[in-house]
Amino acid sequence: MSKAYHNLTAHYNAYFIAQDQLRQAEITLYKNRKENYNQILPVLLPVDSITNEPVKPFLDEAIKKASLVAERHQNSKWLDDAYIVIGKARLLKQDLPNAIEVFKYVNTKGTNEDDKHTALVNLMRAYVEAGDYNNGLNVAEYLRVQPLSKDNTRDYYLTKAYLHQRKGEPAVAAAILDATFPLLKKEESTARLHLIAGQLYDLAGQTAKAYEHYADVLRNRPAYEQEFYANIYLIQGSGGKNRLGQSFEQMLSDRKNADLKDKVYYTMGLLEARRGRYDEAISLYRQSVAATTTNTAQVPYTYLEMGKLYFEKKGDFVNAQMYYDSALALLPQQSADYASIQTRKKSLDEYVSYRNTIRTEDSLQQLARLSPEALTQALNKAMQEQDKRDAQQAELARQVIEKATGTPTVAGVSQPGATNSNLSPNDRWYLYNPVRITQGLQDFTSTWGNRPLEDDWRRSNKDASRAMAAENSPVNGGTPANEINPNAPLPTRADALNAAAGNPTVGGTAVGSRANGVGSRLEAMKAQLPLTPAALAQSNGRIENALYRLGKLYKFQFNQPTDAISTFEQLLTRYPNTLQKPEVYYLLSVSNDQLGRTSTWKDKLLAEFPNTSYARLAGKIAAGNGAAVSSGAEAQAQKLYADVYYLYQTGNLTEGLARAETALNQFAGSQIEDKFALLRAMLIGRVQGTEPYRQALADFIRDYPASTLIPHVKELQTAADQATAKRK
Known part of the structure; x- marks a missing residue:
């Protein structure tokens, strides 16, 4: 009677409720999931503490109820099941160490083989969620021979497929999913797995199998999005139509696909890109x-594909930079390729910066070579063209606002009651454009973080800054900004427009005539020109540095040796x-070697700069292509190193440096080459000073x-x- 009581109470007063709470959490997570069809969907929904926050009360209640079995009914047959519920709940809460301990405990102390297998799965x-794939594979190997x-068996296959997917083995994961489908019912979750199998086979290059799984999605009661993407992939794989004869054009005309x-269009672009x-595209x-x-x-993802086309296929790095x-x-x-995209974008930013530096400095130097009369005429023409472009932009903005709101604008301001119309995103007003709003929010958050809506949000001491602003305001006798008072009111939009028109104002009050404004603009533009020898030298230095770094970008980041050669030659x-x-x-x-061309650059390097690290590097490459350094040569190198080191110790520094330079060229590729290089650096420090020493290091x-000498x-x-910093 006692055991029956504990079994009954543990089952219905604890385990049943805990299992129901856990099931509610799992159902909620599945329904609320946000699928990213631009990437391969995960076989199992990844554990994420932020995503799982809404179901935390369910999980806490499941743990609380299941714990009653362990506390009050340890002799019941539901003890193992209760521990498994606790482990699953902790897993979903991302409390992985405790979840692992619970499952290990059930496997060790459990009395039911099926429960022990469930715990191991x-x-x-x-x-897998902890990223410990080796231990995951060990568990999988043990379960493989067990009578599940x-x-x-179903959960084992799905978990193992998820493991191999996370490891980056799509073909293995897809093959394991193939073994799982006979154990599954025809329902939405099965359609989702068929879609994933198709994506995995696509990634593995097995398009025929992928096509079959996309077709199977339609046979398993899919959700509308699953059906839509399956049709997209079927049309993409067949080159124009799916098995039902549906085409991209028909999908575009279908009212259900309005969103x-x-x-x-994106998939159509992918297909065109594949065709070259x-x-x-x-x-x-x-x-x-x-x-x-x-x-x-x-x-x-659309912008990313455009950036890839401009970068990899068209060699247009400027447009590539904008889209990246x-x-x-x-x-x-959290995207898998976010880091690599960020690296490429950084390289493209540098490219655009160096390219703009070269063009700007060349233009400024060209203007500086003009006669005073011709220069004034050219700058006046440039100002007129800029004013014309500004006026065109202002008119375009006015037209866009009128088109977007359906009401006329007065002085660039639309009348109340404006509503958005059905425009393309590029023509919508900023706050009606979801793409630009999202991008702006991302830019702001990445720079400033998540900040509350408040005044003076950039100031660390807001009360002090507000008091200072009030104290220096015109109402309290403050004066406009100057060298003494930096807290003047900011210029208004009218001030900016008047300044652009050549009529500078402060607070809407004119401070000069248009003639004076044009003259000040002219002088400001002349001030940027390299009209003196010193300014010209600085301009040339910027061009020289930009060409040098641009060539290295072509060589190392973009793998464009032809462009690198032309840039370095320039x-x-x-x-x-x-x-x-x-x-x-x-x-x-x-x-040139990379392109299979013969050149004399190596000979010029060895002839003009035989004692540089680059000459030694070139010699080492040549030595690497030939025979290895003989044992006799190694012995000679050891002896010469001892001689040079003796010269260093006895203060014969100049002779020691000369012999170290010779040794580095003579014994390139030897086992002690790095020791020679370090000894040379120390000799340089003693002979030539701190800066050459730092460069040698x-x-x-x-x-x-x-080298083991790196630390x-x-x-x-x-x-x-530190020594250099102290001297400064």
């Missing part, structure tokens, strides 16, 4: 962005005495990244930097 899931129940047209028709991508309504999730910038502003930071032509000449010679030699780290060299760098 969930233990494998916990290891039908439910445990999904952006995805249709890049301009048509870009046009379709633009249509995709224009078709965006309230759901902007597709936009960053827009994509990164809207892309979720650098040497314009600035034959550049301090970067040894490195440029070396990079020109390497770039930096060269060592670049040329010998695998010591970094310590020497730190000491040299």
